[in-house]
Amino acid sequence: MSAVSTGEVKTSPGDARKRRGSAERPVNRVAVMVRRAGSIVIFFALWYAASLANAHLLRLFNPVLLPPPDDVLKAGIAMAKSGELARHILASLSRVVQGFLIAALAGVLIGTLVGRSRVLEDLVEPTVELLRPIPPLAFLPMMVLWFGIGEASKVGFIAYAAFFPIFTTTLEGIKYVDPLLIRAAASLGASERDIFRYVVVPAALPNIITGLRIGFGLSFFVIVAAEFIAADSGLGFLINDARTFFLVSNMLLGAAVIGAIGFAFNIVLRRLEARLLRWRKDARR
């Protein structure tokens, strides 16, 4: 047996998808980093400038309504020292993680089962489609009635809200596996079980991961609202509690912490996604 060189020029299909204008120029990674960091620096500078300009020059509104970033930072340091901030963060995070895990488990499991069975799909999908457009918040007062004002209502609420995107994307992923790949696997001797394990699941994985990422984001989105209504801890509670005492810096602090946590989690999830899906040409790196 002899090996032969292929003598072909490799053309990458990804090239065509790149943004126009940048096709020839290689991306300068340092420049990208500087620009992206600049985005955040400019945001804080504008905030700072607006706050100072209003307080000392323009006096358009009560300066208390828009404290400068360093006031928020000071409030944060004070709260961190007292241990209060950590307590709120942990309370919110633990609800988000519990609710999200329930949603992820239920969404992926039910989505997979429904995606595998036409009968189940007909039985389940219309109801899900009926419930999906209702903002989860509409059910929050009911959740409080059903599960009380303890942890269960908040965890249940997050689980409910995060379930939909996870279920829907998993279902789509399982349903729309390229039939050619299934034929290819069958002609290589794969049984139904093998096909599910080695073709359907990996083919649906990008969809499932997207659903999980959206579901996780949504968990953070809705936890704050839940903590407005019935909680004595958590970042939502922190914001609402600060409002009653007119502590604007603390309100902004609550929002800023949520922003920072969401930002950090998104980076982690995208890294994970890029690693799991490194076979995809367009996977973000």
Next chain:
Amino acid sequence: MTVAKIRIEGVSKSYTADILALGRIDLELGANSFTCLLGPSGCGKSTLLNMIAGFVEPTHGRVLVDGIEVVGASADRGVVFQEYALFPWRTALDNVAFGPMIRRLPRAEQRERAERYLTLVGLAEHGTKFPSELSGGMKQRVAIARALANGPSVLLMDEPFGALDAQTRETMQEELLRIWQEDRKTVVFVTHSISEAIFLGDRIIVMATRPGAVKQVIEVGLAHPRERSAPDFVALERQIKQLVREEVEKLGIV
């Protein structure tokens, strides 16, 4: 011909009650033969291949391989698709190792086999690449290696080089012949290229359209390697072109 490797007995296929996609077909394909199914789109050549593969059930009649009726796909009949159908999440090497993995061979043997067949198709250096990092020709090489690594006795190819540029296509035809001459599988090769069919096949089944049927079976008596500009080659090409043109005209649209 001695005992047929593949027997097609009174096979027909209709997808709807009144439209016959493929009329009654009887064929015998000998072991280790290279048969080309040639015809314009809509002649049912891919349907016939899919029935041999076990992907599609005939409406009437049956397909026998080694005397056993085909029911569903089997590892003994390897398939190569025009669209490659590689698993995009597996590297080239892992794609080739898929069959051995399904057969639960020991890991070392899976790898050894995959490497051997990847070398056979000239891609020993590219084992760690994902399909998205390979050119069309390279992808089809991986797909051929994947089909062969399972040790099938039949190799079914559905316009495997149809998506490749002309240059790559001719290289791939030569490669396929080289591989086939080393290890003579029974090959059924679907194509709409007359020159491809003459270059590769022992036998060419020219298919008729509306309904799909066997129009003429042509034994290609030319010795390998075949020269596309040789007078015999050109004469055969002209003869088949006439046959195919009659069928294309029946379709009314060109």
